[in-house]
Amino acid sequence: xxxxxxxxxxxxxxxxxxxxxxxxxxxxxxxxxxxxxxxxxxxxxxxxxxxxxxxxxxxxxxxxxxxxxxxxxxxxxxxxxxxxxxxxxxxxxxxxxxxxxxxxxxxxxxxxxxxxxxxxxxxxxxxxxxxxxxxxxxxxxxxxxxxxxxxxxxxxxxxxxxxxxxxxxxxxxxxxxxxxxxxxxxxxxxxxxxxxxxxxxxxxxxxxxxxxxxxxxxxxxxxxxxxxxxxxxxxxxxxxxxxxxxxxxxxxxxxxxxxxxxxxxxxxxxxxxxxxxxxxxxxxxxxxxxxxxxxxxxxxxxxxxxxxxxxxxxxxxxxxxxxxxxxxxxxxxxxxxxxxxxxxxxxxxxxxxxxxxxxxxxxxxxx
Amino acid sequence: xxxxxxxxxxxxxxxxxxxxxxxxxxxxxxxxxxxxxxxxxxxxxxxxxxxxxxxxxxxxxxxxxxxxxxxxxxxxxxxxxxxxxxxxxxxxxxxxxxxxxxxxxxxxxxxxxxxxxxxxxxxxxxxxxxxxxxxxxxxxxxxxxxxxxxxxxxxxxxxxxxxxxxxxxxxxxxxxxxxxxxxxxxxxxxxxxxxxxxxxxxxxxxxxxxxxxxxxxxxxxxxxxxxxxxxxxxxxxxxxxxxxxxxxxxxxxxxxxxxxxxxxxxxxxxxxxxxxxxxxxx
Amino acid sequence: xxxxxxxxxxxxxxxxxxxxxxxxxxxxxxxxxxxxxxxxxxxxxxxxxxxxxxxxxxxxxxxxxxxxxxxxxxxxxxxxxxxxxxxxxxxxxxxxxxxxxxxxxxxxxxxxxxxxxxxxxxxxxxxxxxxxxxxxxxxxxxxxxxxxxxxxxxxxxxxxxxxxxxxxxxxxxxxxxxxxxxxxxxxxxxxxxxxxxxxxxxxxxxxxxxxxxxxxxxxxxxxxxxxxxxxxxxxxxxxxxxxxxxxxxxxxxxxxxxxxxxxxxxxxxxxxxxxxxxxxx
Numbered sequence: 001x002x003x004x005x006x007x008x009x010x011x012x013x014x015x016x017x018x019x020x021x022x023x024x025x026x027x028x029x030x031x032x033x034x035x036x037x038x039x040x041x042x043x044x045x046x047x048x049x050x051x052x053x054x055x056x057x058x059x060x061x062x063x064x065x066x067x068x069x070x071x072x073x074x075x076x077x078x079x080x081x082x083x084x085x086x087x088x089x090x091x092x093x094x095x096x097x098x099x100x101x102x103x104x105x106x107x108x109x110x111x112x113x114x115x116x117x118x119x120x121x122x123x124x125x126x127x128x129x130x131x132x133x134x135x136x137x138x139x140x141x142x143x144x145x146x147x148x149x150x151x152x153x154x155x156x157x158x159x160x161x162x163x164x165x166x167x168x169x170x171x172x173x174x175x176x177x178x179x180x181x182x183x184x185x186x187x188x189x190x191x192x193x194x195x196x197x198x199x200x201x202x203x204x205x206x207x208x209x210x211x212x213x214x215x216x217x218x219x220x221x222x223x224x225x226x227x228x229x230x231x232x233x234x235x236x237x238x239x240x241x242x243x244x245x246x247x248x249x250x251x252x253x254x255x256x257x258x259x260x261x262x263x264x265x266x267x268x269x270x271x272x273x274x275x276x277x278x279x280x281x282x283x284x285x286x287x288x289x290x291x292x293x294x295x296x297x298x299x300x301x302x303x304x305x306x307x308x309x310x311x312x313x314x315x316x317x318x319x320x321x322x323x324x325x326x327x328x329x330x331x332x333x334x335x336x337x338x339x340x341x342x343x344x345x346x347x348x349x350x351x352x353x354x355x356x357x358x359x360x361x362x363x364x365x366x367x
Numbered sequence: 368x369x370x371x372x373x374x375x376x377x378x379x380x381x382x383x384x385x386x387x388x389x390x391x392x393x394x395x396x397x398x399x400x401x402x403x404x405x406x407x408x409x410x411x412x413x414x415x416x417x418x419x420x421x422x423x424x425x426x427x428x429x430x431x432x433x434x435x436x437x438x439x440x441x442x443x444x445x446x447x448x449x450x451x452x453x454x455x456x457x458x459x460x461x462x463x464x465x466x467x468x469x470x471x472x473x474x475x476x477x478x479x480x481x482x483x484x485x486x487x488x489x490x491x492x493x494x495x496x497x498x499x500x501x502x503x504x505x506x507x508x509x510x511x512x513x514x515x516x517x518x519x520x521x522x523x524x525x526x527x528x529x530x531x532x533x534x535x536x537x538x539x540x541x542x543x544x545x546x547x548x549x550x551x552x553x554x555x556x557x558x559x560x561x562x563x564x565x566x567x568x569x570x571x572x573x574x575x576x577x578x579x580x581x582x583x584x585x586x587x588x589x590x591x592x593x594x595x596x597x598x599x600x601x602x603x604x605x606x607x608x609x610x611x612x613x614x615x616x617x618x619x620x621x622x623x624x625x626x627x628x629x630x631x632x633x634x635x636x637x638x639x640x641x642x643x644x645x646x647x648x649x
Numbered sequence: 650x651x652x653x654x655x656x657x658x659x660x661x662x663x664x665x666x667x668x669x670x671x672x673x674x675x676x677x678x679x680x681x682x683x684x685x686x687x688x689x690x691x692x693x694x695x696x697x698x699x700x701x702x703x704x705x706x707x708x709x710x711x712x713x714x715x716x717x718x719x720x721x722x723x724x725x726x727x728x729x730x731x732x733x734x735x736x737x738x739x740x741x742x743x744x745x746x747x748x749x750x751x752x753x754x755x756x757x758x759x760x761x762x763x764x765x766x767x768x769x770x771x772x773x774x775x776x777x778x779x780x781x782x783x784x785x786x787x788x789x790x791x792x793x794x795x796x797x798x799x800x801x802x803x804x805x806x807x808x809x810x811x812x813x814x815x816x817x818x819x820x821x822x823x824x825x826x827x828x829x830x831x832x833x834x835x836x837x838x839x840x841x842x843x844x845x846x847x848x849x850x851x852x853x854x855x856x857x858x859x860x861x862x863x864x865x866x867x868x869x870x871x872x873x874x875x876x877x878x879x880x881x882x883x884x885x886x887x888x889x890x891x892x893x894x895x896x897x898x899x900x901x902x903x904x905x906x907x908x909x910x911x912x913x914x915x916x917x918x919x920x921x922x923x924x925x926x927x928x929x930x
Contacts, residue, residue: 088558092554094551096550104647113557113565162554369744377740381733381736395777453669456665457666472673473904477899478893479870480854482889485889489881490679499693527672581761587763588765591856625769625770628765
């Protein structure tokens, strides 16, 4: 089975591309973990590498950091080969998932560690550490031992420890995954602001697609070692390249439709389409399905840019701003819809969606 | 969760035994050290400080004590020099047979002190294996005398005995060093040697301390190795005690020396505990 | 699974490690080799292979008497140590009482204390109560010294014990004692066996404490010791080799027991963790 072709990454040799990953391959024993990954990272960009466990996202990060060696391909930074440099000499720094703070050193010495490794002038160190501490709002903890800090505080120290070295690229390996939901959201906002402020390229790894969409300039979605799609959040959400992307990012309904004479038909659903293949999978986001008020007459003349259908409400779940409905529209599959404040519904109702909201995607069974 | 009777049942029996067979004996040791022995070879229960004064005044005791300390320090240092790199090798350059290699280290540990001391005795003697080998290879032409019945022999034998003792706690503490700390150190620009010096070594110090304490204390109190391979010049402080409880019949004086040893051990344990707490910032 | 940066091959360290191993095994190899040596204990190279020393050994009555003595002493010492080490470990693990820290230090002290001090202080005790020195006093000495080993092993086993099992037992109506017999003790089975093996071996080899508590009958190490005073003979090599083989076998079994439970538990813990984290299907 050939791998899905990724959305075209930034053309190689783009002038503001800082990090260049070219056809990188990695295996653990016989098992392939990264299969021919190529992508360009722009200078000052916040790029998220998104994927489930086993997708290879952490491995890719570790390759950039230097903790693993690739089995093929090259990684370039600026105009020089990155992957031929040993990890302790690369101009990149990592924020580890477990923070990896040195327990026998206090916060100050942890942050100063990188500066001391590079023989930074002794006089300079206190100032730079103080600056870093201020940036992450941990100034009063300079003398604390790491063991006495909470998870969120340790994470900030880990961030400061990496940033103080002014790396050309900052790698973050799921740094927020150990935090509780509220703290997580707060740290996301701070992280985004921090990145804008320091202007350093961030490469962020996570399995949480909401987090990815909130933080990133671009998202690179990995699946089983392949690059599924790389695009801005809006584009990856609105124009998913494949059924997998559509399902991974946000929620969606997948409709396998037959095409005839410019019309797509999936069960009782019919809508206008420009697709020409005989069978195409479409992605329809739940929030694109509207409730047609009772008694609305059908459009005259018949408008196939809007698909109208009757369905029975199987399930209604309250969700704050929107309700989630499960609809039985006469097919073996059910549809999921998200509708704002519909009131309690039951029995048969009419629903509609715009033809342009049904996005054709590459699916498992499309040509 | 545990009732009073449960707690009493688990605490009282060992407490009683320990009182009877450890605390009271130490108390007796204490008492004896202040008594003296009469010319008729009986114990005189009159309390005085004669024994302690003798220990300080008589140069023999002090010189043997210092020799014992020197030997103990040498053994500790050598055992660490052998045991630490071995532990580091096993822990960080994890060869595939790590488990087997670990077992190979603990096997000599359990191979009977007496057996190993005896083995060295047969090796180091003037017609022992080592001399035989050296002469066979024409490196020497006469037996080398000082191999056996010397402080050298004592140090060698005890280093052999206590190297696994230093290996074990050092290995345990090295295994506990999270590997992501090593990666973090590299990430921050420290070379492998710098990483060892600034991260791995400090974090392994508790293990080093434990191993060193063990080796030092047990060597200091050892009397068997000197009897086996030490000869007259390799006598250590415990040998004096042994003879005081044997032919030289002066139990009070022997008790005084033993009590000093006991107090020294306790003081060392206390000090290393404080030191460890300071080192690990906890 | 990932290749850590320091798994770079280090040739000097490897050679050094090999030399340390050589140093550790050199006397042992020599000992065993020369127990088969025709010309006896010293010299080089060894000449002629013979089993004479072993034959001599097996006809040596007093030696085997001392082996029997050692075995009996060791068995009883195991009994004493476990009987007292088990409650001591439980007390340290579960009970809070004034002076607990002191209690812990005193119980564990014989581990690090040179044997001479333990031996001498016990000697004074026996003299004070008028007890004659014999195998009994040796046994009491071993038992006392080795309680610390039992406590340490069992304590480690208690740490791995799932407290929830005992709570479940109480919840289902069993009282503290029934819970102890039916739940706690069976879970400690491996620790107890491991401790027993260790104590048995240590008691067999014990000489420092025994030195001062010896009466008319010798244990094996003391018997060997008294022969050493008379001079070195290859027979001692032979018996040493046998002791070595026995100790090694016992310790390997002990080690297998220890690591088998650890790996099984680690495997179980990993399985539990991955189940709890859930899988994205």
